[in-house]
Amino acid sequence: MALIVQKYGGTSVGNIERIRNVALRVAQTYDAGNEMVVVLSAMSGTTDNLIRLAHEACERPDKRELDVLLATGEQTTVALLAMMLKSMGYKATSLLGHQAEVVTDCACGSARILNIGASRIRRLLADGQIVIVAGFQGADIHGNITTLGRGGSDTSAVALAAALKAAVCEIYTDVDGVYTTDPNICKKAQKLSRISYDEMLEMASLGAKVLQIRSVEFAKKYNVPVHVRSSFKEEEGTMVMQEDADMERLVVSGVTCNKNEARITLKGVPDRPGIAFRILNPIAEAGILVDMIIQNTRTGNITDFTFTVPKTDLREAVEISRRVAEEIGAEEVMSDANIAKVSVIGVGMKNHSGVASRMFAAMCEENINMLMISTSEIRISCIIEEKYTELAVRALHTTFGLDKPEETLP
């Protein structure tokens, strides 16, 4: 017997039939002798509809009140699942965020979980109940309803699993696991049976939309094994867990790409100390996140300064850059929205030299020019022209031996 936390996303509870399917899965796991806590999202589309309704009500909905409104989405699904399970003869109780003692800070709309009391959950579990908790929501210390932001139900589930010391947190979603790369881009993409928290963090932040980043950070911090799997299939998905020696056999676990960034270059910048600060500080003050930064020395004390920002912030970032360029006496400001970031990720590369050069060789072979490069301990990313994205992903996927099914990998 184990304590299992299962989380079902919006697609998995998208209508009554699908909630019935969830009820059957939950019942099956319970019947196998497990203690069960189930975390639900709102039906897919509900949250967007509620946000639209709020914007019909007023231009800038108050955050506290928006959270009160949004919290109805998960309240609906937990009540429906609980009544279904009860009608099937199971003992079940739904709990809203505040009833499950999910205490958050006061940052409505993007609240962070401070603590989970879970005493009531424990009592219900001891009574043999299936406990169904509304994801995405909690309450601050004053009892105000808060929500955790997009994908917050993943975080709710992992946090509950941590608080209850659950054996595993199963995240049911509409994909059947984490893949070596996007199967829409590369048909040879393989499902990974395991991936480390750190790799998953890099994958999530680079565009693999399987798990919410914050939930992975939470899982890593409290060492909660997370099983990502499909609610429409029986087969096992991907286990996100602490890295072990075994994992390091794979040099690269995945290849990701991201077309959401754009590049700005200030040409002919006088190369003085503090110039990077003078350029980037006004950008940061405008709340724009800068990702990659490169400074190329040209001749003498003249340099070109390049950085990337989210495409959605490009216009504002260019305006700021033009102002700064004038102030510091740069020659001109250029921008390019037709770029993509391609990355290879793997805890294995920590112990393998030459990963970067293998990557560069593969790109060279396809005649793809790398415009910028950045690295972390377990990731190498490069900016390329957008049109080469899919070609680059497939080439890297092959180069690092990911085209074969996992079990046949060295």
Added chain:
Amino acid sequence: MALIVQKYGGTSVGNIERIRNVALRVAQTYDAGNEMVVVLSAMSGTTDNLIRLAHEACERPDKRELDVLLATGEQTTVALLAMMLKSMGYKATSLLGHQAEVVTDCACGSARILNIGASRIRRLLADGQIVIVAGFQGADIHGNITTLGRGGSDTSAVALAAALKAAVCEIYTDVDGVYTTDPNICKKAQKLSRISYDEMLEMASLGAKVLQIRSVEFAKKYNVPVHVRSSFKEEEGTMVMQEDADMERLVVSGVTCNKNEARITLKGVPDRPGIAFRILNPIAEAGILVDMIIQNTRTGNITDFTFTVPKTDLREAVEISRRVAEEIGAEEVMSDANIAKVSVIGVGMKNHSGVASRMFAAMCEENINMLMISTSEIRISCIIEEKYTELAVRALHTTFGLDKPEETLP
């Protein structure tokens, strides 16, 4: 400056435009220097839709979970109104039942309010806030969400007004007050400017669907003046209040009718002590409410026993009656669903004799046969053939001088 509780029903908050209209009315009352607590229902239709959804989920939805589901309706409207008022520059906060400390018993679906803490409401009012409370809902002592049953928002509003010692509880609805009779039946129906709690209770239970009965009982118990008025008009509605000497000038305040009852007669019942109990007890045990009862002595010790039950329970009541008839040796069981109950109501009749005979004379004049008669201190009701209902209502309305506008009455 006064503390005013305003309650808006489902039609008044039926869509975003109507909620905006409510926001304007609330703001207007607040700007006039009043402290404001606003109680809202769910948008009209929402509760029915949620009940339908629950029945799609399972045949017999668990009551606790149904309440969790239903509570989302009012949660939606209070959030929307609060964000609107905030965007208009007012300080406003929405509170759900448990946040407003509305403590109820554990009878999910038809919970009764035990206590209202209201400490948070008082703090918010002291801060100059407009407090918007979700009607219809509360929480039991374990923190489970409960709902108060149909029309429960009226009860929420009156209970809050009582707890806060509000100057008045204004109930905004889609009619503009309480009428002497149903304007759809009698065009000469007049709006009453005042009506006593007792009269209102008789009116409500007899079919005038303006105010929920329990809210009137609550208002009477705590002496809360209730102002029933339209949210679509500016004019005053009807004040429901303690009766005063003035009110008694009117002998009859209203005429009501009700087509929801049916009649059952056991003919040829041996007239022994305890026979009424033997007939009615099995009916009561089946949860069927008996309204009027008549026992006619025929000849010797043989009697006919007649009573009325809700039409929806007629079939079951007849079956039970047949069983009983056989046991006690009655001759036969007859039933009639084509009946109506017509009543005249008025605190004034306590001090006036002859009201009954005036009523009977009016019915006689129209050749309407009275099948059964029952009275209370302030009401006389009679059962007639259903087809005469409208005729009887109009005749009584004229007989008791209600056709003239109120101010011209004696």
